[in-house]
Amino acid sequence: MKIIKNISYKLSKKQLDQCKALDAIDQISFINQAIFEDSGINHQERLSFQYELLKISESNKSSFNSAYILNLISQTNAQMGDLELALDNLLSAEKKWREILSRNKKDIPSLSINGLILCLSDIGNIYMKMGLFDDAMKYFESGQEFIDDTDDLFVPYFKIHFHLSEIYDKLDFYKKSKQMIQKCIQRVKSFKFNPPGRIYIYLVPANIRLSEIFKKEKKVHKSIETLNKTIKMCEKFDDVIYKQQILMMLGELHIENLNYKKAIKVLSEAESMHIKIGGDSNLIKIRLSISEILIKEEKFLESLEILKQIKKIAENNNLNVQLIPIYKMLSLIHENLNQQDKSFKYNKKHSNVISEYYINKNKALINENRKIIKDLSRAIKEKHEIQSTKDIESSKKYKIKSQTAKTLYRIREGNILESLKNDISVLKENIENHNHKHINSILNKISFYLRDQSSWKDFEDMFIQIHEDFIDNLNSISDQLSPKQVRFCMFIKMGMDKYDICSLQNVTIRAVEQQRYRIKKIISPNEDLDKIIQEL
CATH class of the missing domain: 1.20.58 (Methane Monooxygenase Hydroxylase; Chain G, domain 1)
Structure with a gap:
């Protein structure tokens, strides 16, 4: 009972009974999973308990538990929007997993392999969210080297293919994206879960991903149908995040279909989950969408009250980008209410915040x-x-x-x-x-x-005066490169990194990564692109 007494997280009576029979190391593992799956706490509370448990694990010199806790802490960081901290924790976890595996070369525990693959998958996912697709693919491919379709590696198999579906989608390879998520769904349906209800922990995100693909294919009704079926699955397990995500997606789809009544209904339900989940950014997005619908229905006073609330939240949290549409809508409402002074006031604020945004840019x-x-x-x-x-x-x-x-x-x-x-x-x-x-x-x-x-x-x-034969040597490898791609290779030859190129061309990091990925596919699918170009 030593671990239970040293942590402020309170287990249920049933969990306490289960924990009593476990030694200290297994208690840490049990509590770690309980904290992560507890839908009754918000992300900030979860993070506090996770860090508290990490200290206990470190003092007990449990490398396996410490690495696994860091894996789950990073997921909470990502849910809260702190990608840099998530990546930092994952890289620390990766180091721990590799140390564990190096100490057990002859008899590698399957749980440690699982932990490493999940860690590599999550690192790839964070890089993908940052728009660093080359780095993301590198980690996904590294994780793929360990996986197979055996039951022992079910979770890593699912996560790797799920994230590959996401990255192929971002790179506009929709067919491949759909193939990856269908592999996930097929594997989930063939796996024997214990208890059986755990199947929904994997079916729900896979169906959400499939719904996003349907939306891109302009199959709006199919996307709505998939989400409606999926939201019922959220009741079958302790869902922490998915239901609100589904409701927000349904709201967007109903607005697209001009079905404002249904949109208001699902967005209001998503809004009601804020107290339990937290996250002001999502709350503002939800209420902004509701307010937009109310304006279209000429319910100006109702919309005004909502906008005043989210204006206060956005101003208190310095969310200036989200203030741009808020001020614009406030100006429009006061204009429709014939309150010209207030309309002018918010129009001026709207202009100022836009100007400030571009000054910062x-x-x-x-x-x-x-x-x-x-x-x-x-x-x-x-x-x-x-x-x-x-x-x-x-x-x-x-x-x-x-x-x-x-x-x-x-x-x-x-x-x-x-x-x-x-x-x-x-x-x-x-x-x-x-x-x-x-x-x-x-x-x-x-x-x-x-x-x-x-x-x-x-x-x-x-x-060309500095690197006389570069373009000829490049064309000898492949003549399929466009003039823009040749120019991109010239930047690499000059030693520019992705940030230099992004800044030079005034494009996003994602655009630079996509161009690198396309060039690599043409001239060096299995080799290091920078090394080949520097040797030309």
Whole structure:
């Protein structure tokens, strides 16, 4: 009973009776699972109990339990939206799992293999959510090396294929995505669960995933039908998160079908689960959708009360992006209620928060300037080396590299300005007509600046002077690369990482990862892309 007395989490009478017969190590394992599956506590409480149990496990020198607790802590971190902390805990867990396996090379326990595969799968999942698809695929493939379709590895088999379905979906390989989730469902239906009700722990998320695929296939009715069938399954086990997720998805689908009555019903039910689950971000999303429907039905006063509530939550938590639609809808409601002063007040707030959002976005340019300072510092150091050795050829290369750095900076700047121009054009639509003259003046200045920028051709010409045979050597491997993909390979050759390329082209990390993935499939499906390009 030592472990039970040292933790603040309270087990049920039935659980206490089960725990009495266990030794200290098995008690930790039992309590860990009980905390994770307890639907009566919110995520913050769960996290507090998990960290408390982790300390007890560490003091008992139970490496297996500590690794497994970290696995489950990371899932709670992810549910709360803290992906960085989730990843940090998973990488610590991976280290522990590998240490356990290295100590038992001759007789590796199946539970330890399960733990490692689940950990690798979850790491891949976090990288996927961050948009780092190459890293995600690396971990999923690493986990696949251990799995088979035996009953001992059922859970890892399910999780790996489930996450592969998600990543193929994000990469627009919908057919493969559907194949992966159908494999999950088939495996779940063929597995003998004990007790039998545990089947729903796996069928529910698999069906949610299938419903998302149906929605992308424009099979809205099939998606709704699948979700309605799945939500009944949530009653058959201690569901912590899935029911609210299903209700929010149903709300979106009913809005898409213009069935506002049904949408309000399911969204209201999702809202009622907030006290039990927590998470202000989800609450704001739910109430914003309800408010939007009420405005369309001209129930302005009801919508106004909801918006006031979520405005307070968003302002208290500095959720500025979510304040943008809130202020806009408040302005619209007061306009319809003929309260022009209040409408103007929220229209001004809406304009200010949008402006602040784009000012923050413009900080990307400041970060680029910092990078340029570093580039110039390296260039100065290189110049001093050239002067000391009086190497004419190196001096020539230095000048080309210096020009290339400046050209890349102008391209970065141009891309960011082009993006800001588009954003300001969108902002213009949300601002009153008497401000359009000032907005047009800003747009004209940006357009004038962009007309005078260096083209990509300048960069390519200078690159070829440094790496003369690179493009020919690249084309000898494959002539299927598009001009944009060839240019992407040039960035890699210059030693740019995904963040450099993302910043240079002013695109998302996800877009960069997708391009890397496509290029890798063409020229090096089974080899390291960076290594091949650097050797050309």
